[in-house]
Amino acid sequence: MTRGENGARQGEGRLIGRSVPRREDPRLLTGRGRFVDDIALPGMLHAQFVRSTVAHGEITAIDLSAVRAVPGVVAAFTAEDLKAGDIIARLDRPPQEFVTTAMPVLARDRVRYVGEPVAIVVARDAYAAEDGIEAARVRYAVRPPVTSEAAALADGAPLVHAEAARNTLVDVELFATDGIDEVFAAADRVVRVEARTGRQNALPLETRGAVAHWDDREEQLVLHTCTQVPHQVRTVASRCLRLAERAVRVVVPDMGGGFGLKCVVGREEIAAAAAALRLRRPVKWIEDRKDALSASFLAREQHYDVRAAFDANGRILALDADVVCDMGAYSCYPFTAGIEPLMAAAEMPGVYTVPAYRVRGRAVATNKAPSAPYRGVSRPQYVMVMERLFERAARELDLDPVEIRRRNLITSFPYTGVNGITYDPGSYRESLDLCERTLRAEGWYDRQRTARAEGRHVGIGYACFSERTGYGSAAFAQRKMAVVPGFDLSEARMDPSGAVTVTTGTMSHGQSHETTLAQIVADELGLDLDKVRLHQGDTDRVPYGWGTFASRSVAIGGSAVRLAAGRLGDKLRALAAARWDVPVDRTALGRGEVFRRDDPDTAIGYVELAELAYLRADLLPKDIEPGLTATASFDVFNDGTFSNATHGTVVELAPDTGRVEILRYVCVEDCGVAINPQVVEGQCRGGIAQGIAGALFERVTYDAQGEPSATSFMDYKVPTAHEIPDVAIHHLQTPCAFTETGAKGAGEGGTIGAPAAVLNAVNDALRPTGVELDDTPITPETVHRALHRRHYQESTR
Amino acid sequence: MTTHSRPTDAPAADAPAPEAPELQLMVLDVNGERHEVITEPRRTLVDVLRHELRLTGTHVGCEHGICGACTVLVDDRPVRACLMFAAQAEGARIRTVESLSAGSCGRPDELGDLQRAFRERHALQCGFCTPGFLMLAEGFLAERPDADREQIREAVAANLCRCTGYQPIVEAIEQCAAARRAARPDARKEK
Numbered sequence: 012m013t014r015g016e017n018g019a020r021q022g023e024g025r026l027i028g029r030s031v032p033r034r035e036d037p038r039l040l041t042g043r044g045r046f047v048d049d050i051a052l053p054g055m056l057h058a059q060f061v062r063s064t065v066a067h068g069e070i071t072a073i074d075l076s077a078v079r080a081v082p083g084v085v086a087a088f089t090a091e092d093l094k095a096g097d098i099i100a101r102l103d104r105p106p107q108e109f110v111t112t113a114m115p116v117l118a119r120d121r122v123r124y125v126g127e128p129v130a131i132v133v134a135r136d137a138y139a140a141e142d143g144i145e146a147a148r149v150r151y152a153v154r155p156p157v158t159s160e161a162a163a164l165a166d167g168a169p170l171v172h173a174e175a176a177r178n179t180l181v182d183v184e185l186f187a188t189d190g191i192d193e194v195f196a197a198a199d200r201v202v203r204v205e206a207r208t209g210r211q212n213a214l215p216l217e218t219r220g221a222v223a224h225w226d227d228r229e230e231q232l233v234l235h236t237c238t239q240v241p242h243q244v245r246t247v248a249s250r251c252l253r254l255a256e257r258a259v260r261v262v263v264p265d266m267g268g269g270f271g272l273k274c275v276v277g278r279e280e281i282a283a284a285a286a287a288l289r290l291r292r293p294v295k296w297i298e299d300r301k302d303a304l305s306a307s308f309l310a311r312e313q314h315y316d317v318r319a320a321f322d323a324n325g326r327i328l329a330l331d332a333d334v335v336c337d338m339g340a341y342s343c344y345p346f347t348a349g350i351e352p353l354m355a356a357a358e359m360p361g362v363y364t365v366p367a368y369r370v371r372g373r374a375v376a377t378n379k380a381p382s383a384p385y386r387g388v389s390r391p392q393y394v395m396v397m398e399r400l401f402e403r404a405a406r407e408l409d410l411d412p413v414e415i416r417r418r419n420l421i422t423s424f425p426y427t428g429v430n431g432i433t434y435d436p437g438s439y440r441e442s443l444d445l446c447e448r449t450l451r452a453e454g455w456y457d458r459q460r461t462a463r464a465e466g467r468h469v470g471i472g473y474a475c476f477s478e479r480t481g482y483g484s485a486a487f488a489q490r491k492m493a494v495v496p497g498f499d500l501s502e503a504r505m506d507p508s509g510a511v512t513v514t515t516g517t518m519s520h521g522q523s524h525e526t527t528l529a530q531i532v533a534d535e536l537g538l539d540l541d542k543v544r545l546h547q548g549d550t551d552r553v554p555y556g557w558g559t560f561a562s563r564s565v566a567i568g569g570s571a572v573r574l575a576a577g578r579l580g581d582k583l584r585a586l587a588a589a590r591w592d593v594p595v596d597r598t599a600l601g602r603g604e605v606f607r608r609d610d611p612d613t614a615i616g617y618v619e620l621a622e623l624a625y626l627r628a629d630l631l632p633k634d635i636e637p638g639l640t641a642t643a644s645f646d647v648f649n650d651g652t653f654s655n656a657t658h659g660t661v662v663e664l665a666p667d668t669g670r671v672e673i674l675r676y677v678c679v680e681d682c683g684v685a686i687n688p689q690v691v692e693g694q695c696r697g698g699i700a701q702g703i704a705g706a707l708f709e710r711v712t713y714d715a716q717g718e719p720s721a722t723s724f725m726d727y728k729v730p731t732a733h734e735i736p737d738v739a740i741h742h743l744q745t746p747c748a749f750t751e752t753g754a755k756g757a758g759e760g761g762t763i764g765a766p767a768a769v770l771n772a773v774n775d776a777l778r779p780t781g782v783e784l785d786d787t788p789i790t791p792e793t794v795h796r797a798l799h800r801r802h803y804q805e806s807t808r
Numbered sequence: 809m810t811t812h813s814r815p816t817d818a819p820a821a822d823a824p825a826p827e828a829p830e831l832q833l834m835v836l837d838v839n840g841e842r843h844e845v846i847t848e849p850r851r852t853l854v855d856v857l858r859h860e861l862r863l864t865g866t867h868v869g870c871e872h873g874i875c876g877a878c879t880v881l882v883d884d885r886p887v888r889a890c891l892m893f894a895a896q897a898e899g900a901r902i903r904t905v906e907s908l909s910a911g912s913c914g915r916p917d918e919l920g921d922l923q924r925a926f927r928e929r930h931a932l933q934c935g936f937c938t939p940g941f942l943m944l945a946e947g948f949l950a951e952r953p954d955a956d957r958e959q960i961r962e963a964v965a966a967n968l969c970r971c972t973g974y975q976p977i978v979e980a981i982e983q984c985a986a987a988r989r990a991a992r993p994d995a996r997k998e999k
Contacts, residue, residue, distance in 0.1 A: 032927055037916045039935030040923040042865015042905035046936065049864035082828035136859075138829075138850065216869045216877060216970045217936045267867070267936025268970050300870040521934030521971050689930045696973030697933060724874035724968070731965040732974035 026530040026540060027752060030689035034525040034540075044265040047220040047237045052293035055222070056085055058283050059140040059296070061130040061147040062306060063122035066156035066378040066717025067169065070120055070129065070149060077146040078132055083139025086290060087132045087147070090117035093285045096251040098276060100344040101493035108183050109349065110175040114341040114381070116251055116278045116285065122151065123171055123340035124380050125718055126306025131282045133294055156378040156717035160314050160337040163375040171340055171376040180338060180348040181374035185356050186430055188367035194329040198320035202403040206785040208392045208766075209710035210312035210337070213385040214729060215520070217267020218303040219277055223284035224293035231551075232259045234284050237266045239274035239518050240558030243345055245550045247276040248284055263548030266520035270701070271384035272308050273520065274560040275343035304727055305719040308383030309711055312337040313351065313392045319400040320367075325408050325415040327401075329367035332359055334393070338374045339381040345494045346384060348374035353490050354389040360428050361397050362439045362477045362655065363419045368429040378717045384560060387478075387762040391702060394476040398767040399785055402774065412771070413447050416475055432650045434477065438743040442657040442679040443475050445741055449677050455661045463779065468664040468798070469674070470776025474767035477655040480682075480756025481566030481747075483647025498646035499563075500554040501571035503532065503579040505639035507625040509603070509618035511538060513575060514546045516556010517568035522694070522758060524564060527686045528572050531752055535576040536583075537601035538617070545572075554642065562756025565686055566652060567645055570751035574643035582639055586623060587615045589632045645751065652747040654755040656680040658699070658764035662772040669795030671707055671773055673736040680760060681743040684753035691757045692740050698761020700735045705762075706769040706787050708734065834895055838863065839907040845894070853897050854878040854889035857904060865905040865939045869968065876967030879940040879947075880904050886947035886966075905939035908946065922946060922984045929980040933971035940967050945981045953989060957982050 038044050061078075075087040097113035118129045132143035157163045157171055163178035171178050188194075195201055221236035232254060238244050241261040249259045266273070279296055287294040298307065314335045320328040336351035343350065352372030360368055405415040417440065421428075424436035450456070455471060462469040479486075484497030503513045513532050517524060529543040536543075546552050557563070584598040587605035591598075591613070598605050606614035621639060623630060628637040661675040678695050685691045708728040712720045721727040746753030766787055773794070774783050782797040829848045836843045838861060845860045857863045857880070869877030871890050878889040881903035908920045919927065922945055932938040941964070948955065948963045955963070960981050964974055 030930075032916075033930070035935065036927040036932065037919060039932055039938055040905075040919060040926055040942070041909050042863070042939050044865075044935055046864075046867065048858070048868070051859070051862070137855075138848065214970055215934070215936075216875060216968060217867070217934070218869075265936075266934060267869075268934040270970070300872065300875075523933070693930045693933055693972060693976070696975055697971045700973035701970070723872055724870055725872075729875075729968050729970075731968065732961050732978060733965040735974050737975045738973060 026534050027684065027686050028688070030687055031526060031530060031540060033523050034529060035523060039265070046217055046265045046267055047222060047235055048297045050222045050235055050264065052222065052224055055293040055295055056133045056135065056290065057137040057140045058131050058133045058286055058294050059137065059144050060128040060279060061132060061144050061149065062302070063118065063125055063127040063129055065122060065151045065153050066125050066158070068122055068151035068153040070118060070122060071152050072150040073130060074148040075130055077148065078143045081139065081143045081146050083135040084143040085133050085135065086286070087130055087143060088286060088289065089130045090115055090119040093117060093282065093289065095281060095285045096253065098247055098251060098278060098281070098344050100342045100347040102347050102349050103491045103493050108181065109347070110180050112172045112175065112180065112342055114278060116281045124306070124378050126302060126380055128278060128282060131286050133286050133290065137297070158377060158379070158713050158715065158717045160335050160375050160377065163377050171378060175376055178376045179373055180342060180376050181352050181372065183353065183356060184371045187369040188429060191329050191331065191367045191369050194367050195318065195320045195331065198328050199323040200321045200404060200407055201318055202321065202400055202407060203318045204315065204396050204399045204403065204785055206315045206396050206399065208311055208313050208787050209705070210309050211385060211705055211709050212304055212307070212309055212711055212727065213270035213272035215268030215270055215272060218298035218300060219273065219279065219307060220297040221280040221283045222293060222295045223287035225288055225291055230258060232284055232288060233262060234259065234280065235262045235264060236280045237273055238263055239269045239520060239560055241518060241548050241550050242516065242555050243558065244276050244280065247344055248281055251281050252285055252288060261550045263518055269520040270386045271310070271388065271560060274558060275308060275346065275383040301722045305722045306380050308343060309339060309380050310382050310385035311392065311705065313389070315392065315396045317396050317400065319404065321404045321408065323408065325404060325410045325418050327363060327365055327419050330360060330365045332370040334370065334372045336374050337377050337379070339377055339379040341381040343381055343383045345492065345496070348376070348382070349490065350384050351382065351389045355393045357430060358390065358432065358479060359393040359397065360430055361394060362421055362475050363397065364421055365429050379713060386698065386701060387759045390476065390478065390759070390763040391705060391766045394474060394763055395767040395770055395787070398474050398771055402771055413443065413473060416443060416473070420475065434653050435747060436745050437477055437653050437655040438681045438745050439475060439477065439655050442655060442681060442743055443473070445743070446473065446657040446659040446677055446679045449741065450659050450661065450675070453675070455675060462663070468666065468776040469661065470772040470774065470778070471659065471661050472768045472770065472772025472775055474658045474764040474771065476764050477653040478562060478756065478760045478763055479651045480562035480654055481647050481652045481750060482561050482563060483567065483651065485648050486651050496557040498644050499556050499568045499571040500642065500644045501575035502554055502640065502642045503572070503575040505579060505617065505621050507621050509616070509621045510542045510544070511536065511579070512544045512546055513572050514553035515568045515572055516553060517559045517564035518548045519559060519564070522559065522564060523687065523690045527565060527690055528569055530686055531569050531573050532576040535573050536580050538603055562758040565754045566747070566750045566756045567647065569686065569754055571643055571645035573751040574645055575641050578641035578643055579639060582641060583617060583620050585635060586620045589635060590615060647749065649749070652683070652750060652755045654680070654682040654757060654760055656760050656764055658768040660768045660772045662769065662776055664773065664776045664794050664798065666798050669791030669798065671789060671794060673703065673769070676736045676738045677741070678738055678761070679741040679743060681745050682757035683745060683747040683755035685742065685744070686752060686754055688742065694757045695740050695761045696738050698759060699738050699765045700730065702762040702765020703735060703769060704730050706766040707789055710788050832895060834898055836894065836897060836902060837900065838902045839904060847894065849893065849895050851894050852890055853892040853894045856894035857889060863904050863906055867936055867939060869937065874968070875937070876944060877937050877940040879943045879967065881943055881947050884947060884950060886944045903943070905942055908942060921987060925980040925984040929976040929983065931972060931976040931980040937967060937969045941969065941977055949981070949985055949988065953985065955985060960985070
């Protein structure tokens, strides 16, 4: 059905577009939220894991007898004891493009990273479980570890998986435009960027965790776990534990963030469930921060070697990219190790009109904790590289860095790129213009001139980008995933009191879906917001769904809830129409009632209709079924929808310490219709903070033996309110034509733009020194070295 | 391939068999209520609050005193409850997030002024760090009711938030402080 047919009465206050206060807040503000570690069940035991202390080796012996003797320890299991099936993620690609590897729930004979779970210890409380771990004796025959992407690809490198030659899990060459080499040969200018980006932890403040128990009455394993993808966890748990899908119920309580780290299936949650099945007692596992930093899922360690050809006017002619992503030891489920290289390869041309493109994307295995999606997935990296290419070309061609972007931005839509992707309308040019105007009007260019005259290092940097959101089944199928995410299902139900419960297969973990999706439903039905409740995160309570990732929830989940609410509205109208004996199209919805279009004062309230549908089914016409329930699905059958933004930032470098201070940050964003503008701003600000963290602070580091060296917040530097600036946000609105609300996703953009904007600003500040930096994070040490390069060169000569 | 064998940090073979930890009776004053707890002396304050007293509003984010998710007030001062043994809190007045609202039933109309300011400013998303920030701000504003924005930012920098970018948290605390100042009897007299 077409949108708006059920629409609310004219002049009625619409909720979409309003910053209504969040439904989630009262419980979270009063300490009455329920996070997974808040769950306590009678007889519950506590699990922790014996983890590998070596990065690479064979397990030659595991002796848990001393563990079992520790007071409070109830049981300890190895892979041999639990006999769980492996977690296997696949792409439907030929073997030269993708190598399938299995991730065992507990390591069996081989360990591939420090922190890999080897045994599970279950005890009366968490303290005793820790005592138990200390008593474990595991012997390893150590193999030489592979600790970098370069080492992984080197001739004769040790193999992380015997089946993956040259440690290569994914190797694809895409979009080799005919004649691209001739374009490079004939171009006025060819610029090159080689960049490495640091390994990061998405770092939800709540670590991972699960509480599992067997429910004898339901004959079900109930797995409370903090996951962004409840149905995917159910599928993997049922396969690994050899239970029917219906015999597994995954329930997600409140979640303390996820950012992608929790949109893959973790081996520990499956192991905790396996232990609960063995013991027939509830088992809780809560990851500690050390494990979260070293042995959960990581992301973002990539190496780009990219060339771009330009004509003398600064127009890009061709792009040739080689992208290698260090994915750690295993493929994550369901996305596989292809998640980062395939995203980068498919989307790198971004917001620019690139006529010729060639890319090779590779995922390599190393002896580090495995990688998972992290907010933005590769886009923070390739946007940074693209923006560096334009900055470098601008310098070499003596063009203004904003002007060179203007000459290359996509401005007419829909635009089908060299990468085969069709971009729906956005405001690429407008956002850049507004961002630059804002910084000029605020006087930052004048201040920069003054500062430079005083010998201070002040720089201005921009990033233009779009963010593909609302990936439907078609877009994920292009990636050749063996399981194809994309659609969402929703069920809307009105109870006899006239209140509505709507389900979503998405899973909010901070994004405010209890508020925003309810806003959509309330508008569709012309109902008060407090009459609408959202159900999410319970595989027994909500129809199948793909969860929350890739900024899909409002674009796809929001469309599904709107369609389901619309169909529920149709049933209400049918009931009223039957009562009035008029055709359904003479009726409409609004203010909690069905009214007659030809006589708006004639109306029947939803409460009366709901009572009729449930409590007086004897009065229903023969062709109308009792009850008020409707379901709908929504999918995207094209390349998705693109949010866009321009970020502009001003930084100052301190020559004595190398510290980068952000003086100003402006974000001009366009996510189509903003269901709740305050929530969108929250996503922008939080995303930008994480992008700045990647640009300047955070890095997961390892020593030569593959031992992680940033295993606490003393070493893994998460920025605080000191380091993260206030952000000015301006909104543009280019509605999406094919989502049911006009909304595009807004979850990742902040994180995507910030590294490029900061890096460009730092390089602008460094301009008088002649130094350019392309790697992140930009630490005080790298800035200090850059500012004193001449000094260093002289002193090391 | 050359390999060598390396044991993990296992106890020496002749190490004495581990003994069950002793238990201890503790009396804790939490949110004005007296609680008696029999537990191990090694248990941290946050674990006793959460798992023995079932006051689960206080969260654990890092267990090493950096993130501040476990911040509570001990004798009116913000303290990392993960860095303190429960036994050390005997005789002190402990306040947790559960004390901040009148009815503490989690209804919107029962929120305290600081909580309302957080809600109005969208100073929380996932809400996991929020109780820590609330208690940090509650302790800070009691001590420094006239703090300006920069001083508030300084205080907010004590804790980690991964969702908000901090700006709305600073704004919420600033808004609450301003409202409290405006409501002070002496502030009215000055005008």
